[in-house]
Amino acid sequence: MFNFKYYTPTKVLFGKGTELKTAELIKEFGGKKVLIHYGGGSVVRSGLLKKVTDLLDEAGISYVTLGGAVPNPHLSLVYEGIELCKKENVDFLLAVGGGSAIDSAKAIGYGVTNEGDVWDLYDYKKKAESCLPLGVVLTLAATGSEMSDSSVITKEDGLVKRGYSSDYCRPRFAILNPELTMTLPNYQTACGCTDIMMHTMERYFTNGGNMEITDSLAEGLLRTVKENALILVKDPKNYDARAEVMWAGSLSHNGLTGCGNDGGDWMTHKLEHELGGLYDVAHGAGLAAIWGSWARYVYKDCLPRFKKFAINVMGVADTGSDEETALKGIEAVEAFYREIKMPTNLKELGVNATEDDLKEMARKCALGVGGAMGSAKLLHEEDMLAIYRASLG
Amino acid sequence: MFNFKYYTPTKVLFGKGTELKTAELIKEFGGKKVLIHYGGGSVVRSGLLKKVTDLLDEAGISYVTLGGAVPNPHLSLVYEGIELCKKENVDFLLAVGGGSAIDSAKAIGYGVTNEGDVWDLYDYKKKAESCLPLGVVLTLAATGSEMSDSSVITKEDGLVKRGYSSDYCRPRFAILNPELTMTLPNYQTACGCTDIMMHTMERYFTNGGNMEITDSLAEGLLRTVKENALILVKDPKNYDARAEVMWAGSLSHNGLTGCGNDGGDWMTHKLEHELGGLYDVAHGAGLAAIWGSWARYVYKDCLPRFKKFAINVMGVADTGSDEETALKGIEAVEAFYREIKMPTNLKELGVNATEDDLKEMARKCALGVGGAMGSAKLLHEEDMLAIYRASLG
Secondary structure: OOOEEEEEEEEEEEOOOHHHHHHHHHHHOOOOEEEEEEOOOHHHHOOHHHHHHHHHHHHOOEEEEEOOOOOOOEHHHHHHHHHHHHHHOOOEEEEEEOHHHHHHHHHHHHHHHOOOOOHHHHOOOOOOOOOOOEEEEEOOOOOOOOOOOEEEEEEOOOOEEEEEEOHHHOOOEEEEOHHHHOOOOHHHHHHHHHHHHHHHHHHHOOOOOOOHHHHHHHHHHHHHHHHHHHHHHHOOOOHHHHHHHHHHHHHHHOOHHHOOOOOOOOHHHHHHHHHHHHHOOOHHHHHHHHHHHHHHHHHHHHHHHHHHHHHHOOOOOOOOOHHHHHHHHHHHHHHHHHHOOOOOOHHHHOOOOOHHHHHHHHHHHHHHOOOOEOOOOOEOHHHHHHHHHHOOO | OOOEEEEEEEEEEEOOOHHHHHHHHHHHOOOOEEEEEEOOOHHHHOOHHHHHHHHHHHHOOEEEEEOOOOOOOEHHHHHHHHHHHHHHOOOEEEEEEOHHHHHHHHHHHHHHHOOOOOHHHHOOOOOOOOOOOEEEEEOOOOOOOOOOOEEEEEEOOOOEEEEEEOHHHOOOEEEEOHHHHOOOOHHHHHHHHHHHHHHHHHHHOOOOOOOHHHHHHHHHHHHHHHHHHHHHHHOOOOHHHHHHHHHHHHHHHOOHHHOOOOOOOOHHHHHHHHHHHHHOOOHHHHHHHHHHHHHHHHHHHHHHHHHHHHHHOOOOOOOOOHHHHHHHHHHHHHHHHHHOOOOOOHHHHOOOOOHHHHHHHHHHHHHHOOOOEOOOOOEOHHHHHHHHHHOOO
């Protein structure tokens, strides 16, 4: 068991109609001039953006808007946001959308308050010393960015996707109304559920310092998401299932499910980041396409936890052989992914990668993690390449 | 499922040696003149208080000290602390100890920043508008006050024990080093484990709005505390078991295990508060002594959850009869209490109450909750009296 820090200062308002509190919360946290940052047209079409700007108008809070945050959000838009904030003297950021808008807003927040090029943070060249305060109206349960310390940005030049984490960017507030996720296409819902489960699974599959209470919370969260993801495949307007998944999304990535361990494995995320940078695939689908190959490559080095996961999360019966039980757990995850229409390899993901592509991704992935990474099993470039090859399908 | 707010801004540092960060954290949160508030002599004898004052001396942070916070902390000491803070221009409170020192510090914090008599808050006459910032070095895993919004104070005049809750008093930081709890007597350890479980059980036994994810987290937490409480009976210096219980204590009362429900039942706590006010018993032991009688009185009105609890937490096999399964769960809790040497009735608690005493407690309890309270079953004064009578033993 390792020492740990737990810090989740985000004030969460959860449930129906909570978006009506947006202006009140901005005022509570001192925002006077707001940049409202969002993604595509869905928050415009749904009327949510107008609802939010109406609330700010009524409350006498000044704002500017910036749309266009895309999945795997782009550095160029971050630069644009930074300029806009400086020009308009913005002192508070409001992300209206999913992880893309939030992560993009976090990067803008860093860029406004830290000297120099914001990409230097994501390129491991320096550390942030602050960030503009940020609030969130969430429309997609997936990345957990609404409570997390992390953000992931893609630099278009070279298609490099990198994450940066610090407590400075943890949102001051997050408004979570499950109704705002009701109209999501099934594919995006399933991608979100996959991402949520992976945030906890990355923390769960470790060889260092696990705590029983953390495990029991993680296993409970994973079972809940799994069961409710299956409900949403057939009944996407089920409020309760949307709510279970949405709250799980925040808890899955705010730190709770990793307390006391070594920080987690995170190699599925790292392997997917290269996929996302190169092919612009949906993050959750990319994770699903990689995970099985990663798991089969590493499970023998992390057998007690793969066995425990199989039994306590996937409901596999103990076969008496740890390896067999663990493998049945991996198969059960893949069967679950198929049931929610997620890919289990690159072919199903729609990526036709050549051997050179795989080598390039492995090279960039190894570079990005400083040579080698992984707690379930330490992976070097050749291991990463082997996993990419196994994931071709 | 109900809308909810989730707000746990406390920065937690957990693990060995974390108390060495005390001065650093006070500085981070802006403390310049500190009141160090503690309880009895144990933090003096253990050298912890000196370690903390040495750290503050080294960091150049000015402070005054006030000891003497007792279990069921007294209003008179709160008044004394308020005067001291005003006289010394204290701008930050540091509680070193368990729930008594923390709750007493919270009340002092309210008293310093709010006009009028601080008891008016606890007497439901007005609401707080602020509180002095507060940090905690925890030496006892029990009340969860290190992350919670609540505090409980006893007014000696009339022996009235009342709680007051607001986000203002949530500690800015909490230092949780399980080693600091190693030397606790077994009785106090068991009282703490009982209190921790009860904080989640009070939230669990409701008839309104439960969420699956909240249930699964609550059940996992309860299983963990139960298992580790049994370890600590035989092996009180077991660091990992101390750590599991300590972290569970914070999570059990920071709001996590009640998200989405109607706020919980809380009648066992209310019934115990009258016991604690009148007989000055240890809070955890008082809860254990009352719970079984409460549970038998209410379980038929909250049967699905008593059944679920029996199976998922206490490991009872489903007998096919919901009532029978629920009752077996209640019996299993009482057996667990006996195993950790907790009382299961007032006699075992060492309280010989007369019928008049019981009536007086029921009257004050009903008055304190505004007539009637309870989600598992709504209890009026006559119900409270019936439960007190059943708990005599």
